[in-house]
Every structure is written in structure tokens, then in C-alpha cells.
Amino acid sequence: MANSYNQSNDKAIILEHLVAKGYKLTGYRMEVISLKFAELSIEQLAKFHGLSFIMQRNMPDFYEETIKKKKWPVKLDSEWNVFFANICIKAIEVLDSKIQEKIKKLLPKFGEVYNNNLNDNAPICVLCHGDFKANNIMMKEVNSEIMEVILLDYQMIYHGCPINDFLFFIFSSTDQKFRREHLEHLKCVYYESLRNFLEYFNMDVELIFPRKLLEQIYKDRLEFGLLTGLYLSYFMFVPEDDLPDFENNKLADVVINFDDKYKKWVRDLIDDFIQWGYL
Numbered sequence: 001m002a003n004s005y006n007q008s009n010d011k012a013i014i015l016e017h018l019v020a021k022g023y024k025l026t027g028y029r030m031e032v033i034s035l036k037f038a039e040l041s042i043e044q045l046a047k048f049h050g051l052s053f054i055m056q057r058n059m060p061d062f063y064e065e066t067i068k069k070k071k072w073p074v075k076l077d078s079e080w081n082v083f084f085a086n087i088c089i090k091a092i093e094v095l096d097s098k099i100q101e102k103i104k105k106l107l108p109k110f111g112e113v114y115n116n117n118l119n120d121n122a123p124i125c126v127l128c129h130g131d132f133k134a135n136n137i138m139m140k141e142v143n144s145e146i147m148e149v150i151l152l153d154y155q156m157i158y159h160g161c162p163i164n165d166f167l168f169f170i171f172s173s174t175d176q177k178f179r180r181e182h183l184e185h186l187k188c189v190y191y192e193s194l195r196n197f198l199e200y201f202n203m204d205v206e207l208i209f210p211r212k213l214l215e216q217i218y219k220d221r222l223e224f225g226l227l228t229g230l231y232l233s234y235f236m237f238v239p240e241d242d243l244p245d246f247e248n249n250k251l252a253d254v255v256i257n258f259d260d261k262y263k264k265w266v267r268d269l270i271d272d273f274i275q276w277g278y279l
Helices: 035-058 062-067 076-092 097-104 107-119 162-173 175-197 211-220 222-237 263-273
Strands: 126-128 139-140 145-151 158-159
Touching: 035 062, 035 139, 035 145, 035 175, 076 097, 076 107, 076 222, 097 263, 107 126, 107 158, 107 222, 126 145, 126 162, 158 162, 162 175, 162 211, 162 222, 175 211, 175 263, 211 222
Parallel strands: none
Antiparallel strands: 126 158, 139 145
């Protein structure tokens, strides 16, 4: 974790200069992450989630009074739903006509599905990062090999289902080829990292978060992954010369344009969910 300093207060947090420590961002947002980067990132995510289980046991009052009260900080109002609908309309344009109708049926329930997944009482809840994607993770390389990663930008932190963070990462940072080759492996990386971390505190992951339950929650929340992928596609593939002005424009008025790479990416995303039986 990045160090903070005693000069920090309730108005400003002073953190160490990670670039001076040799850390850097992964690169261009439209490029797929490497497997090594994904493995190290998922390992850190598992440790971060593991802290909640430790706090629940060792600091139960603090956990109940502080951690569990942290709600998803974004209000998904009607304007936000229009923004998402506009993104989906653009996505529909690049799909075959038979698939278009299936995606259109998702639009009316998007807000409900998203809110339910971010604000529900899941079987397992922890402190979630809330914005766990590649450009919120810095890496350190040695001889061109990634050796360490460090998580940043916790402003969206909330108490919720840990699988939300995992799905957010997968559908914001990978493509179809990567998912087909490495998705199951990364689920194993997450679970084994959580197991190893909790063992330091004499805690058995199978008693706290059984693997069977993880797989069930993952399956139940895949629709959230699809909607997240569609929503984040705008921020991943908006052209550099057409970046929106969110400060001076309403979300509903933002013009939706995509880089040419978007078409294949979104077709492959939808194809995955067809293959998985969700569309």
C-alpha cells in the first residue's frame, strides 16, 4: 500500500510519490492487460478483501459501526440511466439483428440490476474497492518484467459483494481471447490468494467464504458483469480527440462516439454471454 504521512488531515491526504519509487501505469487504456499484471492485481484484491474478514473477527464493533455503513457512493438517477441507454444504443448498432433485441430487453432493468448488485445484502460482503480497473493500478517492472502492483483510487469504496470488484476488473480490462484463456485461472488466483492471506491470521477460507459459494455468487452476478462491460466500454474506447466535457454537460447530453476497436470488443463481449447461456 502507498504510505501516507502524519501531515495528512481531514482535508488533504499526503501520499508518497510512487513514480519516484519506480511505479507506473500499465499503458494505453484500449490495450488488453498482460496475464502477469492480472495475476498480481487479483492477488492484491484478494488481500484487500481479506482485511474485512480479519476486521470482522478482531474489530467487530468498528466493523459494524463504520465499515458496514459505507454505501455505494453514486446515485444512479434518471440522467445516469439515459447516459447508459445511449451507450447501449451505440452497442446495439454494431450487433446482428437477432442479438439486438436481446440487448434492448436489458435496458429497462439496468438501473434495478446495477443498484441491486451494488446495494444488496449479498451472502458475503466485504469492503470493496468500487473502481477496480487497470488504470487504478500501478506496476513496478524489473528488467521489463512486472514484479509488483499497487492499488490506487479508493474514493468509490463501499461495503458490498467482493465478486463485484472481480467482475469490474475482468470486464473493464480484458478481451474475449484473454477471458477464454485465463478467466478460470484468475478465479483460482483470487481464491488461493485469499486462502494464503487468511492463513496468516489462523483463519480458514473454506469456513468463511467456501469456494462453492464463490462460484455460485459469480454465476448469479454475471449479468452485472455484462452491464458493467457495456457501461465501461464508453470510457475504454472513447477516442482521444473526442473526450467528453462532463463538467459543462449533463450526462444525458454527452455525445457517444467510439474508436474503431470498439466494434470487435463489444461483439466479442456479447458473444461470451451467448456462449455462457445468458443471452
